[in-house]
Amino acid sequence: MSSGHHEEAATIAAAEQAMQIAFLQDFYQTVRDKCFDKCVTKPSSSLSSSEQQCLARCCDRYAEATQIVTKAVLDMSGLE
Amino acid sequence: MSSGHHEEAATIAAAEQAMQIAFLQDFYQTVRDKCFDKCVTKPSSSLSSSEQQCLARCCDRYAEATQIVTKAVLDMSGLE
Amino acid sequence: MSSGHHEEAATIAAAEQAMQIAFLQDFYQTVRDKCFDKCVTKPSSSLSSSEQQCLARCCDRYAEATQIVTKAVLDMSGLE
């Protein structure tokens, strides 16, 4: 019985891990797509230095926006 | 053997249930996102009463549109 | 032990197959949605012959674009 519980807890932990990895992949895809849309406009096949700078800033600002949203969500939930 | 069949049928039923719940979640997300896009335009952090009214109507109309689409799909499939 | 390995390899093969089918479904949905957006503009419930022609060409060109992208991706990866 105890071993069964152990196993189950381990399965749940593994499922949670898998979900977190899936979330990080989705998150990464979103950043990648949004920053490409916002920064890359010229039709050439190489990235210009201004596009590269834009991308770096876009990633940093996306991270900042994520922090603000997280805080807002946690604040809202606390009020319920 | 018979118990094996039973178990299998139960697994399939559970899988179907899980799929239905996933569908309802997707459906809910779609309504939420579309009605936010259609109704919420002002930058303030609270919902104005006109926005609230718009949201309620948007949900109702989404439900109506769903009925019409369902009927159209079932009619089409019947004709095949 | 050996039978365990066999079984595991079979499970992985099945998982890969499932993933490929999921990809083909996603791919099909994308073609369907994009070509509908590009070709169907009139509000009637039937497809005009010009819309039908557009759809056929859209599918063919999507396939062509897929080939070019595949080649570009494989070329890029080879350079790493």
Place this chain on the structure above:
Amino acid sequence: MDPNLAAMQNLPGDQQQQLMQAIEQMQVRDSLRMYNSLVERCFRDCVSEFRSKDLNAGEEKCVQSCATKFMKHSARVGIRFGELSSEAESQMQAMMQQQQAGK
């Protein structure tokens, strides 16, 4: 009566438990997806130029309002949706039965 609820009650105990776990996992997945799309939405609507390295005060305020407002909206739609979802469920079942009949 809802045939699916009946189906769930007919499941053996451990299957029921597995299903409950699957549902819980889907709820977490759902809230992570909402969180992801919330950041995406507020970033899209509030941030547009990338000349400076940090968000300016106006952008910060906009992201914050956007998140708060969407959460309020989401709670409202959730309530409305609860009223509508049994209908959505029955229509989905019509679709699924029709599809299985068409095989």
Place this chain on the structure above:
Amino acid sequence: MDPNLAAMQNLPGDQQQQLMQAIEQMQVRDSLRMYNSLVERCFRDCVSEFRSKDLNAGEEKCVQSCATKFMKHSARVGIRFGELSSEAESQMQAMMQQQQAGK
């Protein structure tokens, strides 16, 4: 010969059956997703103002035509896609093999 089809035939009987079930589930999932995106599309294209509580006659007609037309379109693309999909499959496999080689 298609290496994946071969792989499927090499699976033990119960694995083959599990795979068939997984495929069936994906087909249901696929059709529920299409249904969801169909409502979304027709709602987006046909419904724009929310002053009255119900859809007016024009909006109803528009949603109906939109759904019917998309279903016809979908059937046509399905046929065309069947012709193209073995090609899509082989390209996908090139991608997967390349990725596994890159590990």
Place this chain on the structure above:
Amino acid sequence: MDPNLAAMQNLPGDQQQQLMQAIEQMQVRDSLRMYNSLVERCFRDCVSEFRSKDLNAGEEKCVQSCATKFMKHSARVGIRFGELSSEAESQMQAMMQQQQAGK
């Protein structure tokens, strides 16, 4: 220390292996999804009229540049994201814990 990494080390051997397999599968899934969205993006941006049957030279060149550029972009974002992701992870965990506490 990262509580999840600790959780992973506490898993029994076969669970750890299953998790590693799940991660590998998600990586393949991720790259197939990127491939799908890459074709979609380049098709959307480069192909607009359907009067002739084949892509013209300009469209071909555009699709090729689009794919190459996105791959370069993706590699760059990947590096940047590696630096940011431990932060993203900790925020996601705050969300998940908060959600579980709210039950």
